[in-house]
Amino acid sequence: MKGNIYFHPAFQFHDFGSAPKLLILLNEPVLEEPYIIAKTTSNLRERMYSKGCNDKLGVFYIEANADGNFSKPTLITVNDVYEISNNEFTKDIQLQLVACLADLTMSQIINCIRKYRDDISVKHFDLVTKKAG
Numbered sequence: 001m002k003g004n005i006y007f008h009p010a011f012q013f014h015d016f017g018s019a020p021k022l023l024i025l026l027n028e029p030v031l032e033e034p035y036i037i038a039k040t041t042s043n044l045r046e047r048m049y050s051k052g053c054n055d056k057l058g059v060f061y062i063e064a065n066a067d068g069n070f071s072k073p074t075l076i077t078v079n080d081v082y083e084i085s086n087n088e089f090t091k092d093i094q095l096q097l098v099a100c101l102a103d104l105t106m107s108q109i110i111n112c113i114r115k116y117r118d119d120i121s122v123k124h125f126d127l128v129t130k131k132a133g
Helices: 086-091 103-114 122-129
Strands: 004-012 018-025 035-041 052-054 059-062 074-077 082-084 096-100
Touching: 035 122, 052 103, 059 103, 103 122
Parallel strands: none
Antiparallel strands: 004 018, 004 096, 018 035, 035 074, 035 082, 052 059, 059 074
């Protein structure tokens, strides 16, 4: 589950805008725990990014076709995560599982998120960084 990539045709942002988005599941919810997700974008705004964690910018950069999942260079926002209740997530018929990140890539993303301990709620940080099982 952790590392699954989902497509949502009208994902609602914190500012109530919405857009089609690929979303990365960051945790492995147990029982009624919420799902913590990060949004992605391929709109790089003509900036240059280093492969992996760009901790000063709050993003993790994946090159096109790396890991076999993204056809365009992609940013994963690591300093602004979203919580979706277990009930909402499992009943949202618009969410479509499209792929899964490699374990190594997912580990690198989690390590990048660790740099934002002070910017992410304690609850979300703990859910994302806890060890499975």
